Amino acid sequence: LSDTPDEFSLIAELFAPLARGYPGALGLIDDAALVAEQPGTEIVVTVDAMVAGVHFLPTDAADLVARKLVRVNLSDLAAKGARPFAVLLAAAFPHGTGRAWLEAFAAGLGADLQEFGIALIGGDTVATPGPLTLSLTAMGRVEAGNALLRSGAKAGDELWMSGTLGDGALGLLAAQGLLTTVDAEAVDYLADCYRLPRPRVTLGPSLVGLANAAMDVSDGLAQDLEHLCRASGLGAIVETTALPLSPAARQAIDADQSQLARALTGGDDYEILFTVPPGAADTLHRLAGESAVPLTLIGRMVQGSAVTLLDEAGRPIAVGQGGWRHFSTHGSGAGT
Amino acid sequence: LSDTPDEFSLIAELFAPLARGYPGALGLIDDAALVAEQPGTEIVVTVDAMVAGVHFLPTDAADLVARKLVRVNLSDLAAKGARPFAVLLAAAFPHGTGRAWLEAFAAGLGADLQEFGIALIGGDTVATPGPLTLSLTAMGRVEAGNALLRSGAKAGDELWMSGTLGDGALGLLAAQGLLTTVDAEAVDYLADCYRLPRPRVTLGPSLVGLANAAMDVSDGLAQDLEHLCRASGLGAIVETTALPLSPAARQAIDADQSQLARALTGGDDYEILFTVPPGAADTLHRLAGESAVPLTLIGRMVQGSAVTLLDEAGRPIAVGQGGWRHFSTHGSGAGT
Numbered sequence: 001l002s003d004t005p006d007e008f009s010l011i012a013e014l015f016a017p018l019a020r021g022y023p024g025a026l027g028l029i030d031d032a033a034l035v036a037e038q039p040g041t042e043i044v045v046t047v048d049a050m051v052a053g054v055h056f057l058p059t060d061a062a063d064l065v066a067r068k069l070v071r072v073n074l075s076d077l078a079a080k081g082a083r084p085f086a087v088l089l090a091a092a093f094p095h096g097t098g099r100a101w102l103e104a105f106a107a108g109l110g111a112d113l114q115e116f117g118i119a120l121i122g123g124d125t126v127a128t129p130g131p132l133t134l135s136l137t138a139m140g141r142v143e144a145g146n147a148l149l150r151s152g153a154k155a156g157d158e159l160w161m162s163g164t165l166g167d168g169a170l171g172l173l174a175a176q177g178l179l180t181t182v183d184a185e186a187v188d189y190l191a192d193c194y195r196l197p198r199p200r201v202t203l204g205p206s207l208v209g210l211a212n213a214a215m216d217v218s219d220g221l222a223q224d225l226e227h228l229c230r231a232s233g234l235g236a237i238v239e240t241t242a243l244p245l246s247p248a249a250r251q252a253i254d255a256d257q258s259q260l261a262r263a264l265t266g267g268d269d270y271e272i273l274f275t276v277p278p279g280a281a282d283t284l285h286r287l288a289g290e291s292a293v294p295l296t297l298i299g300r301m302v303q304g305s306a307v308t309l310l311d312e313a314g315r316p317i318a319v320g321q322g323g324w325r326h327f328s329t330h331g332s333g334a335g336t
Numbered sequence: 337l338s339d340t341p342d343e344f345s346l347i348a349e350l351f352a353p354l355a356r357g358y359p360g361a362l363g364l365i366d367d368a369a370l371v372a373e374q375p376g377t378e379i380v381v382t383v384d385a386m387v388a389g390v391h392f393l394p395t396d397a398a399d400l401v402a403r404k405l406v407r408v409n410l411s412d413l414a415a416k417g418a419r420p421f422a423v424l425l426a427a428a429f430p431h432g433t434g435r436a437w438l439e440a441f442a443a444g445l446g447a448d449l450q451e452f453g454i455a456l457i458g459g460d461t462v463a464t465p466g467p468l469t470l471s472l473t474a475m476g477r478v479e480a481g482n483a484l485l486r487s488g489a490k491a492g493d494e495l496w497m498s499g500t501l502g503d504g505a506l507g508l509l510a511a512q513g514l515l516t517t518v519d520a521e522a523v524d525y526l527a528d529c530y531r532l533p534r535p536r537v538t539l540g541p542s543l544v545g546l547a548n549a550a551m552d553v554s555d556g557l558a559q560d561l562e563h564l565c566r567a568s569g570l571g572a573i574v575e576t577t578a579l580p581l582s583p584a585a586r587q588a589i590d591a592d593q594s595q596l597a598r599a600l601t602g603g604d605d606y607e608i609l610f611t612v613p614p615g616a617a618d619t620l621h622r623l624a625g626e627s628a629v630p631l632t633l634i635g636r637m638v639q640g641s642a643v644t645l646l647d648e649a650g651r652p653i654a655v656g657q658g659g660w661r662h663f664s665t666h667g668s669g670a671g672t
Contacts, residue, residue: 031415034380034416037373044369045458046368047471089383090471122381128466137473147370150367
């Protein structure tokens with residue numbers, strides 16, 4: 001990709017339709033976008049960066065790369081209880097990026113913006129001699145004062161999570177052809193989970209008023225739970241036997257117990273980890289049904305600062321010195 | 337830079353203080369930031385990406401890289417008439433980026449955030465095998481309905497610009513040691529303009545209610561004026577003899593007339609180009625004094641779609657086929 005007039009035009013032509021329906025996007029032809037301020041809500045804003053070869057495979061399809069970028073950000077908003085309304089894209093495309101690739105990327109972006117009912121309201125496109133590097137800023141809204149924070153957990157809260165654990169991390173292996181211990185169906189299922197996260201956009205807002213604290217699980221449950229504990233000034237106890245596993249992940253772990261560590265620390269889950277006061281189980285099970293996302297009680301918040309994982313006999317599992325992230329196969333870095 | 341705990345901690349330690357004073361930043365330890373919505377204003381949001389070796393020199397000092405990133409974005413907000421309040425940073429740091437570099441980068445970022453009275457409210461930091469790649473999302477506010485748009489120009493409007501033209505583009509040459517026709521003082525002046533833009537943050541908001549249209553000049557006056565004309569459905573006539581030049585730029589152009597094309601098309605000006613109904617000259621000269629930024633009448637908006645540059649004898653200057661951007665020495669790409 002060079003900055004020739006043709007490529008300016010192509011990008012404008014591909015992206016401009018993604019701004020339709022949001023007048024403040026100014027058709028993507030101005031220097032900035034306008035967001036009307038509404039009474040009673042506050043804006044929740046987040047940004048995530050992804051680099052080819054680090055956060056996705058260079059061979060991943062262009063449309064899936066775009067959709068993963070959107071979904072990773074929507075997961076952050078969902079974990080705050082916010083409903084998304086807009087994104088801005090900063091893209092550094094490698095020299096030589098072709099028309100077909102850009103078209104597929106824009107198509108994937110458009111498909112997800114439509115699926116989640118949001119608009120592209122701004123961006124910047126540049127050429128790079130390096131790998132494809134993308135960052136997306138996503139904006140959502142939550143009732144003022146009601147955002148779910150990492151810092152709100154109380155001692156005695158139950159610890160719950162949505163969905164299943166480790167499918168993304170095991171899916172990276174599967175997508176690379178490195179997961180040989182499971183059947184073909186499981187390989188496909190896990191690889192798909194890695195490539196196309198399902199952000200919990202319906203569940204997140206419905207946790208407002210129920211959960212005391214929440215965050216999305218993107219860097220691995222073990223590490224993210226440490227962050228939640230630190231922000232809340234508490235410790236946590238997790239029953240590993242309660243951890244929700246998909247049939248495919250269970251197959252992989254049954255074949256190779258060391259994959260449990262990967263599931264716990266590998267990242268790319270994009271589930272919501274949250275704490276609730278005891279007594280909310282019935283409400284949560286109803287919510288699980290309404291949002292078609294399983295919700296599982298996995299532990300509890302306690303005084304102190306330690307995150308303790310218990311095995312099936314109630315014994316603490318040793319996790320090595322220096323935390324969990326040494327297990328991580330690829331880093332998503334320090335982010336908010 | 338690898339994603340080890342130490343580097344997580346370093347970045348957290350360096351950036352967290354930049355969020356002080358903005359409670360919605362949640363100390364940069366949460367997944368997102370909260371922006372309270374205010375009555376009577378609207379939020380203006382913009383994003384710009386920069387790649388080492390493309391938008392700044394790999395040898396540029398880390399603090400200046402950070403400050404340029406902030407200023408390029410604030411220039412976009414200023415051109416909309418908005419007052420900035422917050423930024424989010426997405427940074428892909430090359431493997432091996434050292435502590436000293438990161439400290440200088442954070443110091444430069446902090447210096448500018450303080451100078452402009454804004455906070456870092458979120459971000460994402462990742463490692464890249466490629467060049468340093470940065471994107472900044474900047475947020476500002478303008479009175480609801482009063483943002484200055486590219487599309488508001490009227491036929492008969494006067495065309496004005498702030499500051500001087502071409503210092504950034506000539507400054508790139510100067511910074512590379514390639515501008516040998518001017519004296520050392522001029523080299524220093526121009527290189528400084530390239531490295532550290534002065535966004536017109538005071539002037540921009542004061543143009544609200546006066547200007548019919550505005551945009552920042554970042555990709556070269558010629559190209560940016562074409563964008564303003566297209567958005568407004570008009571043409572423009574520019575008197576090149578009226579174009580404001582710094583003494584240093586005049587020195588370079590007097591020595592080599594071909595540098596005028598570079599000044600017109602080279603980009604990196606970060607001045608505000610705006611249109612006003614005739615009769616505002618006195619008000620604008622007063623504003624120029626108050627904001628300590630020269631304001632110059634350079635032409636007028638006309639019916640049609642052509643951008644015509646006139647020489648000292650009133651003859652149109654030929655600018656080659658296909659627009660101006662072929663002159664550009666480095667591209668900032670298609671952006672909003």
